[in-house]
Every structure is written in structure tokens, then in C-alpha cells.
Amino acid sequence: MTTYNIALLAGDGIGPEVMKEAVKVLNLVEERNADINFELNDVLFGAAAYFATGKSFPDETKAACDKADAILKGTIGLNHEDSKKIPVDEQPERGALLPLRRRYNTYANFRPVYLPKGLAHFSPLKESVVGEGIDIMLIRELVGGLYFGEKETGVDAQGRRYVREVLEYDEDQIRQIVRVGFEVSMKRKKVMHNIHKSNVLKSSVLWNEIVEEESKNFPEVEVINILVDAAATYLCLKPTMFDVMVMENMFGDILSDQGGGILGSLGLMPSACKGPEKSYYEPSHGSAPDIAGKGIANPYSMIGSVALMLEMSFGMEKEAKNLWAAMQGVFEDGYSTSDLSKPGEANLVSTAEFGDMVCKKL
Amino acid sequence: MTTYNIALLAGDGIGPEVMKEAVKVLNLVEERNADINFELNDVLFGAAAYFATGKSFPDETKAACDKADAILKGTIGLNHEDSKKIPVDEQPERGALLPLRRRYNTYANFRPVYLPKGLAHFSPLKESVVGEGIDIMLIRELVGGLYFGEKETGVDAQGRRYVREVLEYDEDQIRQIVRVGFEVSMKRKKVMHNIHKSNVLKSSVLWNEIVEEESKNFPEVEVINILVDAAATYLCLKPTMFDVMVMENMFGDILSDQGGGILGSLGLMPSACKGPEKSYYEPSHGSAPDIAGKGIANPYSMIGSVALMLEMSFGMEKEAKNLWAAMQGVFEDGYSTSDLSKPGEANLVSTAEFGDMVCKKL
Numbered sequence: 001m002t003t004y005n006i007a008l009l010a011g012d013g014i015g016p017e018v019m020k021e022a023v024k025v026l027n028l029v030e031e032r033n034a035d036i037n038f039e040l041n042d043v044l045f046g047a048a049a050y051f052a053t054g055k056s057f058p059d060e061t062k063a064a065c066d067k068a069d070a071i072l073k074g075t076i077g078l079n080h081e082d083s084k085k086i087p088v089d090e091q092p093e094r095g096a097l098l099p100l101r102r103r104y105n106t107y108a109n110f111r112p113v114y115l116p117k118g119l120a121h122f123s124p125l126k127e128s129v130v131g132e133g134i135d136i137m138l139i140r141e142l143v144g145g146l147y148f149g150e151k152e153t154g155v156d157a158q159g160r161r162y163v164r165e166v167l168e169y170d171e172d173q174i175r176q177i178v179r180v181g182f183e184v185s186m187k188r189k190k191v192m193h194n195i196h197k198s199n200v201l202k203s204s205v206l207w208n209e210i211v212e213e214e215s216k217n218f219p220e221v222e223v224i225n226i227l228v229d230a231a232a233t234y235l236c237l238k239p240t241m242f243d244v245m246v247m248e249n250m251f252g253d254i255l256s257d258q259g260g261g262i263l264g265s266l267g268l269m270p271s272a273c274k275g276p277e278k279s280y281y282e283p284s285h286g287s288a289p290d291i292a293g294k295g296i297a298n299p300y301s302m303i304g305s306v307a308l309m310l311e312m313s314f315g316m317e318k319e320a321k322n323l324w325a326a327m328q329g330v331f332e333d334g335y336s337t338s339d340l341s342k343p344g345e346a347n348l349v350s351t352a353e354f355g356d357m358v359c360k361k362l
Numbered sequence: 363m364t365t366y367n368i369a370l371l372a373g374d375g376i377g378p379e380v381m382k383e384a385v386k387v388l389n390l391v392e393e394r395n396a397d398i399n400f401e402l403n404d405v406l407f408g409a410a411a412y413f414a415t416g417k418s419f420p421d422e423t424k425a426a427c428d429k430a431d432a433i434l435k436g437t438i439g440l441n442h443e444d445s446k447k448i449p450v451d452e453q454p455e456r457g458a459l460l461p462l463r464r465r466y467n468t469y470a471n472f473r474p475v476y477l478p479k480g481l482a483h484f485s486p487l488k489e490s491v492v493g494e495g496i497d498i499m500l501i502r503e504l505v506g507g508l509y510f511g512e513k514e515t516g517v518d519a520q521g522r523r524y525v526r527e528v529l530e531y532d533e534d535q536i537r538q539i540v541r542v543g544f545e546v547s548m549k550r551k552k553v554m555h556n557i558h559k560s561n562v563l564k565s566s567v568l569w570n571e572i573v574e575e576e577s578k579n580f581p582e583v584e585v586i587n588i589l590v591d592a593a594a595t596y597l598c599l600k601p602t603m604f605d606v607m608v609m610e611n612m613f614g615d616i617l618s619d620q621g622g623g624i625l626g627s628l629g630l631m632p633s634a635c636k637g638p639e640k641s642y643y644e645p646s647h648g649s650a651p652d653i654a655g656k657g658i659a660n661p662y663s664m665i666g667s668v669a670l671m672l673e674m675s676f677g678m679e680k681e682a683k684n685l686w687a688a689m690q691g692v693f694e695d696g697y698s699t700s701d702l703s704k705p706g707e708a709n710l711v712s713t714a715e716f717g718d719m720v721c722k723k724l
């Protein structure tokens with residue numbers, strides 16, 4: 001009997017709703033596998049934690065994450081107005097999410113931009129552009145760059161407010177994520193798009209140097225260097241030209257959400273955040289405070305994150321595969337949630353119904 | 363008789379080809395307006411200038427720009443491999459383009475993401491997404507942020523190469539571009555999307571403060587704050603929800619090129635870069651070294667930049683309008699260039715033929 005301890009950080013907004021569906025799925029997987037035991041540990045995180053304890057990443061949550069084998073995170077964040085009720089440094093992103101990433105050094109963020117042909121109708125792109133389907137593994141550096149550099153605010157000699165923040169990388173940080181890119185490329189099509197902005201940023205100049213150095217260790221992988229702005233053009237224009245994309249933190253934030261756009265919704269994008277010892281899993285979408293509590297959020301990317309966890313943290317590849325198939329099966333049967341489809345286009349189901357259907361398919 | 367002195371910086375790659383078409387148009391406009399005289403001054407810029415003089419923005423070019431009433435720029439830059447032949451700090455972007463922006467403090471970059479319904483077929487987006495057409499005025503801060511902050515590279519105590527570069531803004535810099543956003547919004551739909559990343563970047567926190575302060579001077583304008591990542595999602599998913607978008611430099615670089623993607627090509631995006639005293643005009647696309655010299659580059663965004671110059675620097679609004687109409691007329695007659703259409707979809711014409719047709723329509 002193997003026991004896996006999983007910390008559940010449901011978070012804010014639609015987080016608790018979609019987490020519920022993830023738990024349903026985990027319970028079922030456990031039931032089906034006599035030799036597996038999931039120990040689920042529900043803890044506070046984000047604005048919910050701040051309002052309950054004064055900290056958005058409380059010590060108790062840290063302890064639960066420290067002892068967990070993997071962390072499953074929902075969503076965090078409030079709307080623009082409500083977030084003003086929390087001091088800037090305790091806001092869920094700065095006070096909880098970034099410290100979580102830092103604590104476990106989850107430097108490799110995997111964001112599959114995956115749209116099988118059968119789901120192509122969700123995409124805003126023409127059928128001719130989606131072609132045989134989109135299948136990109138977007139790999140984002142997650143614990144460096146502007147996100148974690150020094151920040152300084154103040155008033156200058158002329159009495160003007162100013163702000164300075166630092167984008168920083170060292171070669172080790174770059175090398176470890178670039179290697180992940182090469183390794184993943186080796187398992188896929190052996191073509192890696194390296195996203196950079198070396199015509200302006202010195203950090204990209206160093207980044208590209210490391211890519212060139214590391215490419216010697218992966219001679220079979222073809223490296224295609226492409227400027228981040230050009231990548232943003234082509235991700236709309238010709239997404240099927242990409243297979244593996246590797247990039248620094250902020251570029252990854254923007255391009256992965258653009259990826260969600262071309263799929264039809266961030267609701268179709270689960271994600272894995274891998275550290276040297278521990279990984280956490282989360283949907284790429286936000287907490288959508290405007291629809292929270294209505295039971296209409298699509299749990300695909302939350303359940304997809306469970307699939308990534310089963311595969312990447314617990315080595316349960318078969319179960320992960322079945323889970324993907326079950327989710328896609330629900331769509332193929334003509335069911336959908338309202339963020340993805342309009343009434344009439346599909347049988348619209350609630351968050352809980354979608355979760356139930358996935359379980360039934362499993 | 364009014365004389366306008368225009369510095370022509372054709373640049374690299376397809377720059378000279380598309381500039382030729384711009385000159386055709388300028389000559390025709392001059393011919394048609396008895397009281398206008400264009401003094402055109404062709405000067406070296408970019409890699410072309412570097413190889414000829416050892417400087418990518420030579421003193422002679424600076425002098426020509428200094429005395430010009432407006433500057434018309436083509437494209438600059440070499441491909442990844444060739445650009446290694448030029449020392450990093452003389453590369454056309456760092457050595458010519460950024461210094462040009464800095465010299466004339468062209469802080470306001472206007473990038474119209476404009477796709478009238480008649481050109482909707484060029485877009486990779488579904489007809490239902492393009493709807494009645496896309497008409498966004500994307501306004502990008504152009505002389506601050508990461509582009510111009512201090513940069514430091516070195517080797518740390520552990521012997522690792524590292525790089526640090528600074529994203530910096532002061533309130534005056536932010537205020538002047540935000541005001542442009544509000545002023546343009548007042549002339550359009552009175553809705554402004556403010557693009558930011560205040561959940562991570564302190565520069566966005568200051569940026570948003572200034573937006574809030576300035577909004578008191580423009581009470582009629584509705585401000586919608588949206589995270590840059592969410593903006594990247596919605597620019598694909600629902601571009602028609604945007605009218606005016608305002609953002610800092612790097613975000614603008616990426617989102618404007620994404621904008622080119624949703625139009626179908628950066629070849630459809632001219633741009634204006636406005637400073638307090640002088641402005642320059644340029645296509646948003648790059649120098650496309652792979653197709654340079656083949657006579658197949660689409661001169662739309664170069665000629666569109668002429669239209670912007672006529673309107674914004676010389677107050678020739680009627681001529682600008684006619685020029686837009688002429689360009690669109692060529693497309694509507696079923697002609698196109700090969701970057702936009704496949705053989706069979708349209709009558710493919712060369713760069714020069716496109717320019718001639720625009721002139722004939724004028």
C-alpha cells in the first residue's frame with residue numbers, strides 16, 4: 001500500500017468549487033487502485049487565508065505543504081476593488097502564490113496548450129488554422145526574472161514617485177530550465193522554439209548563450225530562436241508550427257495566457273510546477289470572482305491538473321491517460337460549460353455535473 | 363508653399379523595398395497638392411549604416427533627423443546568425459532604433475489594430491469572432507521600462523555569469539502616456555483598457571495609481587483595468603471588446619505583435635511614434651531578411667505609416683483618409699501579396715505592383 005499525502009489549497013473565487021471536483025476524481029482513483037491511498041489535507045491559502053488568519057500563506061499551510069508528497073492548488077485572487085482591502089504585500093499573489101513557488105523552487109512550469117481536433121470548435125481560430133489540432137508544451141521558468149528581483153519604490157530629488165524593479169537571472173537558473181526544454185523536446189518532436197528578446201534584453205543575450213551551450217548536449221534537437229513578439233504573432237497565425245516552447249517567467253505568463261485564448265479558454269489549460277523535490281499543480285486560469293459560487297466554472301483545467309499530478313508526481317501514467325480521455329469524452333458527448341459554449345451549441349452542465357460525468361466515464 | 367523635410371531611414375532587409383513604395387506615394391501626394399513640397403532626405407540607418415560607417419546610427423543620419431519635420435523609417439535588423447557579425451551594442455536595435463526613440467523622446471507609440479470587415483478574411487480568427495471588424499488603438503509607452511533601464515552583466519562570487527536589468531518608471535513618464543490614452547479615448551468610445559500586472563510588478567502598482575489619479579481629469583472615460591495576461595487571452599478570444607488599450611513598453615511590444623497576429627500579418631500594422639517635438643513613423647513588422655530583395659513584401663504597413671505621418675505631423679487628414687481608402691480598395695479589388703494570401707485566394711502582386719495600384723487608386 002502506497003500512501004500519498006496531498007495538500008489541497010482550494011484558495012479563492014471559483015477555487016473551492018473546482019477543487020471539489022478534483023477531490024471527487026481523486027477519491028474515485030483511490031477506490032479503483034487497491035494499493036494506493038490518498039491522504040488529503042485541506043488548508044487555507046490566498047485571500048481566504050488572509051481574512052481568516054491575517055496571512056495569505058499561513059504557517060499551518062506551509063507545514064502541510066512541507067510534509068505533502070504533492071500540492072494541488074485551486075485559484076487565488078480577488079477582483080480589482082476587493083484586492084485593495086489587503087495590504088499589497090499580503091495580496092494572494094505576492095503573499096501566497098509567489099512564496100509557494102519560491103519555497104519549493106518550482107522552476108519548471110509546464111503549460112500544455114493542447115487542443116485535439118475534436119475540441120477545435122472551442123477555439124476562436126479558423127478550422128484551417130487549427131488543422132489537425134494544437135499540441136504545444138509551453139515551458140516557463142517560474143522562480144526568476146522580474147517576479148523575484150529586487151523592487152524599490154520612492155520619491156526622487158524632484159519629488160516624483162518612481163519605481164525600479166530588477167529582472168535577474170544567473171546561468172544556473174537558465175541552464176536548469178533550458179535543460180528541461182531539451183529533455184521534453186527529446187521525448188517529443190525534437191524541435192524546440194527558444195523564445196527571447198535578445199535585441200533589447202541583456203538577460204535574453206545570456207539566455208541564448210546558455211541555450212547554445214546546452215544544445216551541444218542535445219545535438220538531435222533543432223533549436224529555433226524566435227523573438228517573443230514574433231512568437232506572439234505566430235501563436236495566433238500558425239500555432240501548429242510550435243511543439244516545445246521554452247521561455248523566461250514574464251514571457252511565459254503572457255504567452256501561456258495567449259495560449260489559453262487560442263484554445264478558447266484558460267479553462268482548458270491545466271499546469272504543473274515542478275521543483276527539485278516537490279511539485280505543485282494548478283489550473284492556469286484565475287479565480288474568476290465574478291462567477292464564483294454560481295457552480296458554472298469549468299473544472300477541466302483543475303481536473304487536468306490532477307491528471308498531471310498523477311503522472312508527474314506519482315508515476316500513475318495509465319490513470320492520467322484515462323482521466324484525459326474521460327474529460328475529452330464528456331466534451332465529445334456534446335456537454336460543455338457556459339464559459340466555453342453558448343446555449344444551443346452544447347448541453348450546458350454545471351461544475352458538479354461536469355465532474356460527475358468525468359467520474360462516470362472513468 | 364509649405365515645405366516639409368522628411369528624413370527617410372530605409373534600413374535593412376525589406377526596408378528599402380517598402381520605402382520605395384512610400385516614396386512613390388509621397389511624390390504623388392506632392393504632385394496633387396500645389397502648395398506642398400516634400401524634401402526627402404535618404405540616409406543610412408541600422409545594419410546597412412553599420413557596415414558602411416561602423417555606426418548603426420551615424421552622425422550624418424542624426425543631423426538629417428534633427429533638421430527633419432518628420433522621420434519615416436523602414437525596417438531594421440538582420441537574421442539571428444548575421445546579427446552576430448555586429449557587436450551587441452551596435453546591433454541595429456540597440457545601436458540605432460532605441461537611440462532614435464530616445465533622442466526624440468517618442469514616448470507615445472500608436473499601433474492601430476485595425477481590420478475592417480472587408481479584410482476579415484486575412485485574419486486567422488473565425489468570422490464570428492471578428493464580427494463587424496476589429497478597431498483597436500493600442501497605445502504603447504516607448505521610451506521607458508526595461509528597454510532603457512540600467513543593465514549589468516558579470517560573474518558572481520561562485521563564478522556564475524549573471525545579468526540584471528532594471529524596469530523603471532517615474533510618475534511623469536507614466537502620466538504623459540496615460541494622458542495620451544485618455545485623450546484618444548475621449549475622441550473614440552470613451553472606454554480605455556488599462557493593461558497592467560499589478561499583482562506582481564510594483565511598476566504596475568504605480569502605473570495604476572497614476573491612471574486612477576488622471577481619470578479624475580477625464581471623468582467621462584470608463585477605465586477598465588485588465589491584467590496583461592488576461593488581455594493576451596481576450597485579444598484572441600474577443601478582440602472586439604477593446605477600443606483603446608494603454609500599456610508600458612514591453613507589454614506593448616508583445617501585445618501589439620499579437621495584434622498583428624489576429625489581423626493576419628504585421629504587414630497590416632503601421633505605427634506612429636510621437637514625441638513632444640518630433641515624431642517618426644514605421645511599419646510594426648521586422649526586416650524579414652528571408653524575403654528581402656524578392657519584391658514580395660507587402661508595403662501596406664509602410665504606406666500606412668505615411669498616412670499616419672500625413673495626418674499626425676502635417677495635419678493632412680483628407681490626404682491620409684484617401685490613402686487608407688486607396689490601400690483598402692486594392693485589397694477589395696481582390697489583389698494581395700503572398701504573405702497575406704495563398705495563390706488562388708487572391709491575385710498575388712509584387713511589392714512594386716501593390717504600390718502602383720495604391721497610386722492609381724489615389
Ligand SMILES: CC(C)[C@H](C(=O)O)[C@@H](O)C(=O)O
Nearest residue numbers: 077093097253284561562591
Ligand atoms: C496570479 C499570478 C501571480 C500568476 C503569474 O503571474 O504567474 C498567474 O497569472 C499565472 O500565470 O500563474
Ligand SMILES: CC(C)[C@H](C(=O)O)[C@@H](O)C(=O)O
Nearest residue numbers: 199200229439455459615646
Ligand atoms: C526591433 C525591436 C527593438 C522593437 C521593439 O522591441 O520595440 C520592435 O519589436 C518593435 O516592436 O518596434
